[in-house]
Amino acid sequence: MNTAFNRRHFIQVGTLGGLTLSQYLGLQALASDGAQKRSAIFVFLEGAPSHQDTFDLKPNAPVDVRGEFKPVQTTVPGLQICEHLPMLATRAQKYAIIRGITHNVADHGLAKKYLLTGNKASQSVSYPEYGSVVSHEFPSATHLPSYVSIDESFVGPGYLGSRFSPLTAEKPRHGAPYSVRGITLEDGLTVEKYRSQKQLLDDLDVAFAGFENLDDQVRGLDRFSKQAFDMISSPKARAAFDLSQEKPSESDRFGKHEFGQSLLLAARLIEAGVHFVTVRLRPAEFDFDTHQDNFSRLRTLLPPFDRGLAALLDRLEERGLLSSTAIMAAGEFGRTPKINNAGGRDHWARAMCALMAGGSVRGGQVIGATDATAAEPASVGFSPDDLAASFFANVGISPKTEFQSNVGRPMTLVRDGHPIRGLL
């Protein structure tokens, strides 16, 4: 029992008294039933960073393929990554790099759906994103949402239904006051005032008195109204989102960029008991979709990513949470081996890479490989489905779990993928 997930439950029993003993034992039983259940963070590198300029460099390829960046030696012998990821280079034991991931959807919208769900987009079914699956499997036991998406979610809960939508948190900016839509009490609204409003509501909401259990909808409105009030008025939830409680030095460690601040917020939420956080890294000015000026853009984008992710790994490890938090970072596809006339790289789905850490990931290794120009997997390669299956396995959810879609159709969580061998 070295996991914080369980430790949190213990704290609840000990300090909040939120659970009865039998409930606590029930949770224990749940947690020890088969795979270990973990929290998770998906760092979505939106726009699709070029694999050959980040974690899959080809220094021996022709210049129009290898580009401007040089490899740098990591702390793992024989493992090299991009020179603009120096902080991650010194932490290579903490994560595994998966190379040679391959698919054939080179369109942003459809590929994002693919990478965010582990299933190829379809016209007839809308698949749920990872976090919605986790909130379905691990319901929130605290005054906190189970799933938070930093920046509006792209796919949503799909066939699981809107109950499993994430709570959306906007991207925090370094040094700026932070608020969460719907959670933060704004414009001087105090908890006391809010409490009196809620009291008024409870006094006036009497049309269905005596019929509170009549239908699902009546019952549901009451339940969620109370839950919303508890969450918004709870000091715990508000504290989890309150980045101003961080020491400036800690805030600086994550970097003065929205990347780092978003990852800092993700860490705080996991520490508070949120089960899943999706962080969409897509700055307003330009994202990883580098059709032009690939190298100058990456010189701007990679350092804050490097710093933020390194700080996230460090912090979770310092707090003993790395082993109980599954982390994945990936974009939606890779980029063309050949540099185009505008100094950019275009969409390329036949090869991409991803990074996994935390939980039972065996760090300090590379799994899979691409060919000499990073154009194809060197051998069979992995699919986004495999990536999703591995991530779910690390979270403690069997990728072959069967769900009922909202029209009663049986759905296998990740139909076509299998956990990548040697990763966990």
Add this chain to the structure above:
Amino acid sequence: MKRLFILFVLLGSPLGAEEAEVTKALRPASQRFAERDTRAVPDFQRHVVPLLGRLGCNSAKCHGSFQGQGNLRLSLFGFDFQSDHRALRADSHSGSGPRLRTGDPEDSLIVMKATEQTDHEGGQRFATGTWEHHLLLRWIESGATGPVLKGAHKEASAVAGNPPARESEQSADALFRERIQPIFEDHCYECHGFRSSKGNFSLSNREALLAGGDTGPAVVPGNANASLLMKAIEFRDDGLQMPPSGKLPSESIAVLKQWIDSGASWPDAVDSSPQATNQELVALHCQPSEILFREAGQEVQLKIIAEWKDGTREDVTCLCRFQTNEGEIVRVGSNGLATSTGEGDTHVIALYDNGVAAIPVLRPLAPMAQPNHQAAEGPRANGVHPIDGFVNAKLGKLGLVASEPCTDAEFLRRVSIDLTGTLPAPDEVLQFLNDQSKDKRLLKIEELLERPSYAAWCTNKLCDFTGCHPKSISSLLEVAREDGYVKASQWYEWIYQRVQQNQPYDQVVAGLMLADLSGRSGSMPSFWTRQSLEEPKDTAMSVAHAFLGIQLQCAECHKHPFDQWTQADFNDFSRFFDSVTRTKTRSVTEEVMTLGLLRSGQVKLAVGDDPRKPIMDWMQDPDNPWFARAFVNRVWAGYFHRGIVEPPDQFTPANPPSHPQLLDWLSREFVNNGYDMKWLHRQIASSQTYQRSWRPTESNRNDHRNFSRAIPRRIPAEVVYDGVKQVTAAPEDQGEVRANLRRRASGHLSMRMAGTHAMKVFGKPDRSIVCDCERVNQPTLLQAIFTQNDPLMRMRLADSGWLIEIEDAEEAEERLDTGLLIQQVWLRTVGRMPSQADRARAKKHLSESPTIAEGMADLLWAMMNSKEFLLNH
């Protein structure tokens, strides 16, 4: 003497005996195969595959999964007879010996596995010595004959009885089956199988392979180097590299080369598209045809008779799969024994071959309640509204007592939301409550039907059904999104114009269906030109869903589990949309084709015909089984939060209507009244059934299916958004806020708002998948967070024109009548007068508030968070 002899032969021969049975029905397989020494011979389609289905072998969890299980893959729910037969006949790769041993049936792997005489992950499916065991043994020892394809001679397909092929042929066949076909399956069929033929290239049979696609013939038999296929898989050409997901392993490339060089032999029987067999099921008959239970635990044994096109009938009860739609009312065993578990009504479903039988099950409330309506009377008796006639008749049967009529205030709010997507205005409520005329409800319905907001709300729903979605119209590129909005708005406007003129429904649909794809002469082509319709099958699914209430997608990959649709039906229907989907500029038949219209007719298309035309003609035929019903049912569902067929887009035999005669009547009269949508709304809204209170009687608390009371349901996303604006608007802006459709979520803003935070939270559909389930009306935590504390809600209150007026009046020290203000809060939010208790609590709050304006803001906040506001009741 001769005559006598013939008679003797007829009596004596087993054939004669069988024929004599025909009129009755063949005895069930469980009897005919009860003994091991039976001489009966099972048929692959009629007995073997249904048995495998009943045993669960071809389910998605076992061998029906797309990867198969333990090397054996069967078609899901079993309707691809050739491939199932092929799979059973092929040797297993596990080294456990052949699946079928005709000489030694007991040692066949499938028998050893199913009886768990050898290790089987699926466990024991049946014991040795049972009829199931005997049936399989008899099938194997009698030659393990496969299906007979339509038009083929029986001998040709009796594979196991084939004369031994010459050795070279045999090895070429083996090469194909063991090495080549698996490569195609794993790497090519997703894009070039029978379901999909990217670049017009399909690998479904040898003919298609040789013909090639857009880039020319794919294979030159005997010359791999000259074959385009090799060029593509060896990545010799930058422009054509297959498969796109990555180069094949070199062994695979080598074996494909070897295969082509040796002539690209392809066994005739191997065709990846399922073909029709020569046996066609005509009907499943059920005895009894309905079940009326009286008490818990009561049992009824069902008997299912299959009737085949050749006239044979057989008791197939033991080969059916049984299930129930409502386990709380009836349970059914795998042998067809139905047991009553609770009161109410539902169906037991029996499935066999591609037939589905739905057997109604009903158990009245015990003790029988005293119905408060004339149950036995049919429609139109004693001036009873026809809808009430049908609904009450069933309530009488069930012993359910309907709820009282709702109050005037409830009626006005309910009908305003359902008909116009709009909350009633405060003055309107007062006027209506004070109106003493007896027919004021009918007059109100007429008045609402004439409002622009009626046309807007109706249009919004038609946009839901037809899939008007900015992102699916434009390409997925971000830059094209604006174009998507423009086209989606044109789509909305096009429908709105027609609804506003009350154009008949079938003509509105005909306008969409037969749209001139150039967009000239006021046509609306966007339904067809949507980028999201990539393949003809996408278009077929979209048409079937939008206008027929049918979900075809299951049949895209396998037989529909609860419907008669097979892949062949789906493929046929898709081919109508070949031209329009591929070109997006024209819909013209290029070769003479005869296509099936979802098993309700055949159409011959000549070159140059618009293939959409016969579909529209068929839909407009008054006898069309779905067109009018699907629409009528969807409109009904809008009023009752539940269709007569529920879900409304699942018109399948396994999902029968709760009130079949009502649905028949409503759709027939809708057609007889010229598809007049206003007629339909008027009929439903004016019925007692619609105007019932949500307050339950002693007996109907748990009734969600028989319309004995109103079911409170959350107001739709658009109504929440518009409603909050109305509630907070200044008195003089009330009219504008309600009438200006350009600024309403149910009006033109509908397109812009799709996908925004508020609409997502309240479940407005994206209209990007073909399913009515996309609109979600369930309450969620995020909705409660939204109405309690979202900046948008707080902003509406802070910027409220009404509250600002109150604030100004307070500052100017004008005298404010708090009683009237409080009354306004209730009229605006919940459309009724406040009760004494409401007034007292509100007064108390105002007196404790620093200012009246602030206290009023709290009151509005509280009432907008009340269930009474958030529910349509």
